[in-house]
Amino acid sequence: GESVGLHLPTLSVQEGDNSIINCAYSNSASDYFIWYKQESGKGPQFIIDIRSNMDKRQGQRVTVLLNKTVKHLSLQIAATQPGDSAVYFCAENESNYQLIWGAGTKLIIKP
Amino acid sequence: KAGVTQTPRYLIKTRGQQVTLSCSPISGHRSVSWYQQTPGQGLQFLFEYFSETQRNKGNFPGRFSGRQFSNSRSEMNVSTLELGDSALYLCASSLDGGKIPYEQYFGPGTRLTVT
Numbered sequence: 001g002e003s004v005g006l007h008l009p010t011l012s013v014q015e016g017d018n019s020i021i022n023c024a025y026s027n028s029a030s031d032y033f034i035w036y037k038q039e040s041g042k043g044p045q046f047i048i049d050i051r052s053n054m055d056k057r058q059g060q061r062v063t064v065l066l067n068k069t070v071k072h073l074s075l076q077i078a079a080t081q082p083g084d085s086a087v088y089f090c091a092e093n094e095s096n097y098q099l100i101w102g103a104g105t106k107l108i109i110k111p
Numbered sequence: 112k113a114g115v116t117q118t119p120r121y122l123i124k125t126r127g128q129q130v131t132l133s134c135s136p137i138s139g140h141r142s143v144s145w146y147q148q149t150p151g152q153g154l155q156f157l158f159e160y161f162s163e164t165q166r167n168k169g170n171f172p173g174r175f176s177g178r179q180f181s182n183s184r185s186e187m188n189v190s191t192l193e194l195g196d197s198a199l200y201l202c203a204s205s206l207d208g209g210k211i212p213y214e215q216y217f218g219p220g221t222r223l224t225v226t
Contacts, residue, residue, distance in 0.1 A: 032213075034213060042217075042219055043115070043217025043218050043219055044154070044201070044217050045217070046215065046216075049213070091154075093213070098156050098159070098167050098169070099156065101146075101154040101155075101156075102153055104153050
């Protein structure tokens with residue numbers, strides 16, 4: 001079936017550098033995407049979302065880019081901090097009430 | 112405002128047993144969704160309840176069931192436990208889960224281990 005996936009399971013980034021986490025989706029009908037952050041021992045936390053009629057959305061230190069042509073989503077974190085260490089999930093809206101989640105990317109911050 | 116709470120936080124059960132997990136949503140939230148999280152599998156959607164009605168269900172066997180009470184608290188039940196049911200079970204609440212944006216708030220999860 002159609003699903004959301006991630007290119008890199010683990011990403012190591014130097015503190016202060018920018019991080020880019022990628023996500024591929026296969027359902028061209030998906031109209032809404034979300035990025036979540038999950039820290040160890042906690043449930044996922046909403047970071048930022050984007051609708052399919054947009055190609056870019058910015059938040060505080062984070063930017064989500066959507067490329068519908070190649071069905072690709074990315075999360076950019078500026079000036080990565082130790083507190084950004086977590087697993088990041090992308091999720092797509094397949095139908096009402098149900099999100100399809102990717103497998104997650106673990107972000108490791110090197111001091 | 113208190114966050115989403117889940118009880119118990121940790122649970123160890125034996126194959127063949129059944130288990131009930133509880134979720135208390137944020138006050139005022141009427142939608143509760145349940146997810147199963149296993150290593151390398153991400154989050155798998157189980158079901159979503161709104162105003163005591165199951166609105167959507169994921170692709171899980173009938174051993175997984177749930178319900179929601181009039182105060183929006185929700186329980187999920189797994190009968191005839193299998194080793195593969197070992198996972199972190201997450202509950203998420205929202206004002207109305209059916210509307211975009213999905214402002215879901217997750218609880219810390221219940222870690223279920225089946226031996």
